[in-house]
Amino acid sequence: MTTQHQPKTGANDNIASIRLSSVYLPLATPISDAKVLTGRQKPMTEIAILFAEIETEGGDKGLGFSYAKRAGGPGQFAHAREIAPALIGEDANDIARLWNKLIWAGASVGRSGLATQAIGAFDVALWDLKARRANLPLAKLLGAHRDSVKCYNTSGGFLHTPLDQLLMNASKSVEKGIGGIKLKVGQPDCAADIQRVETVRKHLGDGFALMVDANQQWDRPTAQRMCRILEQFNLIWIEEPLDAYDSEGHAALAAQFDTPIATGEMLTSVAEHWDLIRHRAADYLMPDGPRVGGITPFLTVATLADHAGLMIAPHFAMELHVHLAAAYPREPWVEHFEWLEPLFNERLEIKDGRMLVPTRPGIGVSLSGQVAGWTREQAEFGAKR
Template sequence: MAHITKVEIFMVDLAPKVRRTDAIQSFDSQQTPFVRITDADGQSGLGYSYTIGQGGSAIMALLRDDLIGKLLGREAEEIGGIWFDLKRSINALAVGAVSSLALAAIDIALWDLRCKRAGLPLWRMLGGARQSVPMYTTEGGWLHIDTDTLVADALAAQARGFSGSKVKIGKPHLAEDRVRLQAVREAVGPDYEIMVDANQCFTLSEAKRRAAMLEHLDIAWFEEPMPADDVTAHAELAAGTSVPVAVGESMYSPSQFKDYLASGAASIVQVDVARVGGITPWIKVAHMAEAFNVSVCPHFLMELHASLVCAIPNAPWLEYIPQLDSLTRAGMRMEKGRAYPSDAPGVGIDWDMDVINAVRIEDFNAEVSA
């Protein structure tokens, strides 16, 4: 083992690769905080998290003022202890998005460092359950996209070997959502999965109405039908529909997932490694879901989640939303609609540091060293 001697933080702002809209927001930018941790042997690990549009400056301030200084002198291998101690040190801010996203960037950097020191890729370090995973695509299903284009994208994804397509719902009237989904189902046939995502826009009564419509179209799951903090409403919805209810991208601690699983309120867990606070809590949620016989289909961050879902046995799909191509030397490996995790030591992302250094936002650079 080797203790931590230096921590650096910096941030870049990524423009979305395509226009992305849903029932409650538009994805205008991806502010991306980074943490690099170096140990006494000179090995380093790089971690990151993200925000959709706003909040990156708050994460950077929390990292700079309250977290990274506490890493100096800690044994880098003691990841669980570090995560717990850091979370306890900002207990008044937890559970919340800013604290979890800051902790995630540190935690991912520590796992990257651990894997590099061990000479192992993350997916093997955490269990090595499989060597590839099927993908479904979200990139062609945004709410502003017209029906003909939705159909064309789903057919193109099907031809490329994808297992399914996600379509955003939440149009003002149920009939509008039905027309879009019916057109896609008729085009792709019965063997191709269609997922839908409401991005928390419905009341319970409206979610029930939409779920009844979704049953007739054999929809794979109904994602974020209502505000994520309403466990009781999700449990009532799940009990009354055959469509699996998917939640998780707007949850920030393992305990929140525990409440959903114990209440029977979720059939698909969409734990996001950045929003839940890093790899350390992510793997806890994945194992907890397995104990409840529930699948894990994580939200976004496919380049990192590819390694995580291949580490566990209960992850049937990976979401395809590419975002890091401009910051990496080589993208995630994909063949015939399947994703393959990197075999290189580390978390599996081949960062292009020359590009990253060139696009850093100078106001957010900070460093501490022993």
């Protein structure tokens, strides 16, 4: 009989303190996609951010974050606050072991959803700490395949945006050097969707990268019709045409149409992504690092996706995903969303349709002075050095 022993390193690597912050980032304009137009949700006016700041006995620090839209912010903070003490005194190097410790600490509430999203902030902080200590950008620590990633803009194409403004937004994105534009579709009036896509395609030209996103608002017959009609516009992908958990329906669309199918952003576990992968339900898988539970599970999803020959296009949180996409073997896309920029002092650089991977250690971001004014609640654990 063998006994498993916990890996040992110096005491300086032990986690000495953790600070959690619940921050609410206001949005300049209420945001509406198809879920609002179909009455399922209200316009989004703010984003709840869960920050985790971790420091070791030796003084190494890491910053991580997760987020919630419309609802869930207080729940994420409450769960993180409850499980955070389990990390005090632990070796910060053992990231995978600590992820498992945290998921089992809250096992009664499951291994997906809010529970994993809360863990995501800790996991990202630990990877940031490890990369900073190595004096490497996160992408380099993971093993980068490239120093820039194709990027597309979503924030200018929401359904609350009038068509003339949408065209102006698209032009501004092109001028900034962004390589693709994504439009929201999924309105109750399908003809209005088609008109918007057709108008933007003419505006950008046939060769410019254009994507659409239905945000899960079509049923299977509508998705069949819309995918058939949208084939003519030479789209990079059609995103979330069906419910996020309809693997069989997405697989049927992926098999039938030339235009790639993209989905996965709403999933919150490796197991849920595996269901998409094994059904061949996506040509582009869209994992979200914070939602899936951090970098540790994201890397598992990426390995499974690569083995299946899939492309990836991580959802939201470009400050993190530019690093993770750079470490993916197949050429990915990263979603350009400037919404989170006020939280950080640093900015990502865009050039010739691509987002440059930061050369700063770790994720390469630090909290801006504005964050304090948006902070509603904090909790601290352990002893500050």
